[in-house]
Amino acid sequence: MPYLTMNYPKLFTNRFANAFKARYFAIMSTIAEVAERAGVSKTTVSHVINHADRVSKSLRERVHRAIDELGYAPNPQARSLRTGRTNIIAMLIPDIRNPFYPELVKTAQSELEAIGFDMLIFNTDVPGGRSQDHGREYLSQISNKRVDGLIVGDFALHGMHDALLKIDIPSVFIGHLPNQAVDSVKIDDHGGGYQMGEYLAKKGHRRIAHVTGPSFFKEAMQRAEGFEQGLHDYGVPLIEGMRYEGTYLTPSGKDAAQWLLARHAANLPSAVFFGNYLMAAGALAEFYDRGVRVPEDIAVAVFGDQPQLEYIRPKLTRVGNSPAVLARRATEMLIDRLNGTYDAEPRTEVVPCILHPFDTA
Amino acid sequence: MPYLTMNYPKLFTNRFANAFKARYFAIMSTIAEVAERAGVSKTTVSHVINHADRVSKSLRERVHRAIDELGYAPNPQARSLRTGRTNIIAMLIPDIRNPFYPELVKTAQSELEAIGFDMLIFNTDVPGGRSQDHGREYLSQISNKRVDGLIVGDFALHGMHDALLKIDIPSVFIGHLPNQAVDSVKIDDHGGGYQMGEYLAKKGHRRIAHVTGPSFFKEAMQRAEGFEQGLHDYGVPLIEGMRYEGTYLTPSGKDAAQWLLARHAANLPSAVFFGNYLMAAGALAEFYDRGVRVPEDIAVAVFGDQPQLEYIRPKLTRVGNSPAVLARRATEMLIDRLNGTYDAEPRTEVVPCILHPFDTA
DNA sequence: ATGCAGTGATGAAACGTTTCATTGTCTTAT
């Protein structure tokens, strides 16, 4: 378990306790020095910084001059200790290498940075497979870090949503949150699936395979149900043995393609719908390697939309919405909590999906 | 300039100064409560946590029991205020959405997390184009945030390397750092380019185009020079008008492809080498859209290697090394600085490149 | 003249730690 100091809650040891402080000491001026230079009290300096209106114009200018001359900047730790606020937001995601997240992170970070928050990012995925427990573990540790707020990216908790019930800081969950423990924004999984079902049906496809996310993710099932509903409503009968449950990760897309080619070798479906991009990518690679042409031999559609798909060829027919949209709304909701603009029951918002027909279906 | 509160160094205003603290107050126990419960002094509790050997076994156990019962965890801000250490490392990168960086970030983060450091990530790229200044700006702000160390990802400073000269905390630069201001790890740009030149020459290519990064990046030029040297050493003459200077970003790869198809419409080069993956991706999309087949019509090779390339088809012939390797070495060097294992002159390390021939060349 | 409200400035306390210097006790060497 190299990814997390598992016994941290008990041990808190400073590994480098005395090693380095002697060497690097940034000489920073304090509020006291500023006060002395400006010939005022520390209180006045503090007021200039935090409540400018409480101090007269002349003193304010003197203080500002002293601040500039000394290159003073407040010590954030001292400030945090006193105020109880850190100006740090934590973000929990499963793995930044999953192409869904960079966009999500970047957007949230830009928004938060603009109003003075820094961002701590935690990747909950660990190689060993004990990721579920890790989500919990992280969450409990995050309280100890005293951040001001928390954004939990989808799947970071690996389905352990109850862990959010114990959270005591403003939090927003991005994704489907069954227990409504905190505010959340989700994409319209059912609606997106439905749109794609309708689209493929109208395109004339009749034998359609379907690679879903893990069945213990409610949203994966909503995508699937929406999709099948869409097919059904537009006259496509459901056929047994056309559904494959994947993991949402790339290798499982490859597996799905192999399954498809083995199971339906004699009579390949005319189209296949993937629950997310990573699985589609894995499958496309496998199709390519096996000489299966897309869309000539099989049409491919995918749930999800990310800017990097713009340069993937053939262009994937897809339904979804940008992670940026989710992130933007999530930070808004978080800010509402932080400044008290909203303080009622946790709310859930749903972002609509947009269907983009491109080359592959 | 929504990405950064430009006047922060002067104003430090707490926007939500009084709004939210009343609402959310995590009730956390303090060291004093633990001390009282265990019937010892605060000092003893502190020693149990930080210098376990200084306290007797019996008391140590009493204290641990009290800690468990109260669910105590030390307040990191108070601790930082006293010790001057924050246990936070900052990482500066241009844009997490560039596929080079997620791997870099994740690796560094895992390594640092294992020894108790959190990570603050800053993206220096801003849409408006004033990114150079932003790199500087960020750097100066980072000192004010009192982090313990800093990892600067390549291009985060957009070439303004002199800004590192003023940094007074342990830092490692990932990439080519001409001024040796701090420790650095770089990839063997010249050697990698050379290998690819040699490879393409041996493959029999004679008319070879070449899309480089911006000429003001020393490393982009090293790749180019290495490449041309490799070609030359293996008997390929340099031809005028075969070199295109790109930006390292995707759209410029597209531009390069258009340039190639226009400039050499009559007689397309048999191969083209791209200075990084993003440009290759842009070009491949353009080739696809224009019906140019790879590698039949033109072979494509690229500098760089990232895990996500594993699932890209056709598989790109490439030379480079994983960002994880760079990140791992960078964190090691940083840790050496932090605990004083190394405290001599800044050192520069070079990571070798590995050439992988795949489908495209 | 007296009281009262408002404005501007300040001293002191508090946030929760770590660490320095001190004290007391127990061993061991003289």
Added chain:
DNA sequence: ATAAGACAATGAAACGTTTCATCACTGCAT
């Protein structure tokens, strides 16, 4: 028997802020 260490435990100071309560002063209405 006593001095000298080693060992355990502690009180108090310090880190750099913000904020509470206080105070002095001015102007205005009584």
